[in-house]
Amino acid sequence: xxxxxxxxxxxxxxxxxxxxxxxxxxxxxxxxxxxxxxxxxxxxxxxxxxxxxxxxxxxxxxxxxxxxxxxxxxxxxxxxxxxxxxxxxxxxxxxxxxxxxxxxxxxxxxxxxxxxxxxxxxxxxxxxxxxxxxxxxxxxxxxxxxxxxxxxxxxxxxxxxxxxxxxxxxxxxxxxxxxxxxxxxxxxx
Numbered sequence: 001x002x003x004x005x006x007x008x009x010x011x012x013x014x015x016x017x018x019x020x021x022x023x024x025x026x027x028x029x030x031x032x033x034x035x036x037x038x039x040x041x042x043x044x045x046x047x048x049x050x051x052x053x054x055x056x057x058x059x060x061x062x063x064x065x066x067x068x069x070x071x072x073x074x075x076x077x078x079x080x081x082x083x084x085x086x087x088x089x090x091x092x093x094x095x096x097x098x099x100x101x102x103x104x105x106x107x108x109x110x111x112x113x114x115x116x117x118x119x120x121x122x123x124x125x126x127x128x129x130x131x132x133x134x135x136x137x138x139x140x141x142x143x144x145x146x147x148x149x150x151x152x153x154x155x156x157x158x159x160x161x162x163x164x165x166x167x168x169x170x171x172x173x174x175x176x177x178x179x180x181x182x183x184x185x186x187x188x189x
Contacts, residue, residue: 022042024143038147039133039144040174063187064083065165067165076119077119099115100113124163129148131145148165149166150165
């Protein structure tokens, strides 16, 4: 059922998982010191070449956006394409937003922070998710979602404040699904 970007289980659609298929789990909770919203995709067994490439390209998008250094007062929609580029390079895409603000004892999806056209500019101190994905209708779905803190970036010029993201998620990725040959040395680091 992970081929659906936003799936809710029901008695009519739930089924037993089996080895050899991808499993996407979107999980999180609200705690006294913060809110988590983490999505990972795993596979028990040998991935197909498409599954491995798609997963790696979703990971590349997550890494590329997470590492981005950008001017302060930049809206999320301006940088959102960095999360899609690795997929776009081979004609793939996903049909949901790349991320949303993370609330604390509010809504986990907290507006107005995020990467859509109606979101406010990113500022240091904001928490957002970064969650590119890929969904092959009727076959499998992939999403890698991390929570990131917007922080000031250290730049060589130091003239104008720039921002970047600091990932605060500590959940590993499925190494069985990563094709290292597609990653740049910077992405591997």
